[in-house]
Amino acid sequence: MQEQLKQLKEQAMAEISKVDEKASLNEFRVKYLGKQGLLTQILRGMRDVPAEQRPVVGALVNEVRALIEEQLSAKEADFEKREMESELAKNYIDITEPAQGHERGALHPLSKVFELLIDSCVNMGFKVVEGPEVELDYYNFEALNIPKNHPSRDMQDTFFITDNILLRSQTSSVQARTMEVMKPPFKIISPGRVYRNDSDATHSPVFHQMEGLVIDENISMADLKAMLIVLMRKTFGEQTQIRFRPSFFPFTEPSVEVDVTCPSCHGEGCRLCKGTGFMELLGAGIVNPKVLEANGIDSKKYRGFAFGFGVDRVAMVKNGIADIRSMFKNDIRFLKQMK
Ligand code: PHE
Secondary structure, three states: OHHHHHHHHHHHHHHHHHOOOHHHHHHHHHHHHOOOOHHHHHHHHHHHOOHHHHHHHHHHHHHHHHHHHHHHHHHHHHHHHHHHHHHHHHOOOOOOOOOOOOOOOOOOHHHHHHHHHHHHHHHOOOEEOOOOOEEEHHHHOHHHOOOOOOHHHHHOOOOEOOOOEEEOOOOOHHHHHHHHHOOOOEEEEEEEEEEOOOOEOOEOOEEEEEEEEEEEOOOOHHHHHHHHHHHHHHHHOOOOOEEEEEEEEOOEEEEEEEEEEOOOOOOOOOOOOOOOOEEEEEEEEEEOHHHHHHOOOOOOOOEEEEEEEEHHHHHHHHHOOOOHHHHHOOOHHHHHHOO
16 A cells, blocks of 8 residues: 555656646646545555554655645646736736826817807806707797798798797897896897808808897997997907998897908908908897887887807907818817817
8 A cells, every 4th residue: 555655646746747737737636636536545445454554654645645735736826826927918017108198178269269258248247148049930030020921031041940940040039038038227148059051161050159138228339339349359359440331130220230350460451351351240230129119128218239240250260260160070180270
C-alpha cells in the first residue's frame, strides 16, 4: 500500500504539472480526491494494513493528500493571477492621459434674439403672454377685423385644419385673446411660432414673430414710435434709426411698415440692404377701434398700439444668415458657427 501511495503521488505530480487550463483543475480534483477518487480507492485497503503499520501509512496518506491539495491551490492561484493580468491588459486605463475636456454648447441664434427682445420689453414694463399655435379662425382672423372671405386673408397663406381651426399665421391672434381677458391699461408682448404655406430662402413654413400690444388712454403713434426706437436700439445698437411707411392691416388704423437702418452699413446702402440703407422689420399701427369694440374694450375711453415682427429676420440680420431654412436644419456645423 505504501508503494501504491508513492506511485499515486508521482502520477498526480506529473499530471498536475501538465494541467494548463482552469477547467481541468476540477477534473483533476475529482479524479484524485473525489469520493470515487484514486486516493479514496487506495484508502479502502487500510483495513488490510496491520495495526502497527497504520500510523505510518496514515501519515503517508495525509502527506499525499496535503501535497495534492497544495499543488491544486497553487495552480488555482496561478490561473487566477494570469486571468487578472490579461483582464488588466485588455482594460488598460492610462490615468496619466490628459482629459479631453467638454465641448461647450450654445444657445440657438433665435433663442438669443428672443431673449434680447423679451428682456428689453420686460424692462419697459411689458408682460409676456402666450397663445396656442393651433388656433381658432376666430382669434387669428375674425376678431381682428378680418371676416371670412375678406381679401386681406390672401396676404397670409394659411394652413387650415378644419373650416374653423388653423395653424396660426400671426401672433396677432394673442392680441384678441388678451383683450378678451385683460382689463386695460395693459402692455403685453407675445413671442412664438407661426405658420404659413411659404418656403424659400427668406420664408419658412414655420417661423417666429413677436407681437406687442399696449392699451391705455391717450395712446398715439408717438408712443409707438418712441417705444420701437428704444427696442430697436437695444437690438441693433444705439445709432439705429427707424422710419415709418404707410401700410395696411385690417386690425390697425392707421397702419405702418417699420424699417430699421441696416445694421451693416447704418443707412449708407450695402449689399445686405440692397442699397436702400434700411431693412423692413415690422408691421404696426394704432389698434383699429373696431377691434377694441369686437373684443369688449370701450373705444371711446381706450386706444392702443400694436406691432408684430419677424424674429427670424432679426436673427438673420444680426448674424448674417442668408437662408432662413438653415436655422431649422439642426446642422451642427451651422450651429457651431453661431456660437
Ligand atoms: N400680424 C401682422 C403680420 O403678420 C403684423 C402686425 C402686427 C401688424 C401688429 C400690425 C400690428 O404681418
